[in-house]
Amino acid sequence: MYELRNTVNVTYKTRLLSFINCLILGCSDLQRRVCTRNKFLRCGLGPLMCSLRAIHDKELQVQVSAFTSHQHRDEMELELTKQPTPHQLFETILKKTADTPQAVWFISMLRNLAQLDVTNPNEDNIWKALDALSYEATLPVFSVYKKHEHTQQKFKKCVENCCSMNVRQSHDICESWMVSTKAEAEDDRKIKQLSHQDKQHQL
Structure with missing residues (x-):
C-alpha cells in the first residue's frame, strides 16, 4: 500500500492495482475472494481508491473499474447466499461435538476466547x-x-x-x-x- 500511495508513476500504480486484482480474482471461492479483498481494504486500499479514480489515465481506470465492479458483484452474490448467523454457527458446532471428546476442547476454546x-x-x-x-x-x-x-x-x-x-x-x-x-x-x-x-x- 505504501508504494501505491506514494509513487507518482501512474504506470506503476496501474501495475500494482492490476496485481492486486489478479490476487483477488485468482480466488475461485467467493468467501476466500471476499476475504482477500477485505485484507487489502483493511490495509488502506479503500481510501486510496478515491484518489485513484481522480487520476485521468485510461489503463488505470480500467483496473479501478475492475476492482469496483467485481467488489459489487461479490457483495451481491454474498447477500443472495444465505449466511448462517453467529448463533447458528455456534449451534452447528455444538451439535457436531456433542457427546464426543472434542466437546471438551470446544468448551475450553470458548473459555479462552471469552x-x-x-x-x-x-x-x-x-x-x-x-x-x-x-x-x-x-x-x-x-x-x-x-x-x-x-x-x-x-x-x-x-x-x-x-x-x-x-x-x-x-x-x-x-x-x-x-x-x-x-x-x-x-x-x-x-x-x-x-x-x-x-x-x-x-x-
Whole structure:
C-alpha cells in the first residue's frame, strides 16, 4: 500500500492495482475472494481508491473499474447466499461435538476466547492467527506436525506480542499448542517405527 500511495508513476500504480486484482480474482471461492479483498481494504486500499479514480489515465481506470465492479458483484452474490448467523454457527458446532471428546476442547476454546479483551489494540494479532489456523484446519492435507512450522511460530509470536494480555494465559495457549504438536509428532514417529519393523519382519 505504501508504494501505491506514494509513487507518482501512474504506470506503476496501474501495475500494482492490476496485481492486486489478479490476487483477488485468482480466488475461485467467493468467501476466500471476499476475504482477500477485505485484507487489502483493511490495509488502506479503500481510501486510496478515491484518489485513484481522480487520476485521468485510461489503463488505470480500467483496473479501478475492475476492482469496483467485481467488489459489487461479490457483495451481491454474498447477500443472495444465505449466511448462517453467529448463533447458528455456534449451534452447528455444538451439535457436531456433542457427546464426543472434542466437546471438551470446544468448551475450553470458548473459555479462552471469552477471556480475550477486544479493546486491546494488540488483540488483532491473536484473532488473525486464530483465523489463519482455523482455515488451515479445514484443508484436507492439514497436519499439525508435518507442516506449518512457520504458522506455529507466527501463532506463538502473535500471542506473546500482546503485552497487556494476561501473561499466564499467553503461556498456557502457547504451551498447549506446542505440547499437542510434539505429542502428535511422537505418535507419528512410533507408527513409522512399527511399520518399518513390520516390513523388516516380512523380509
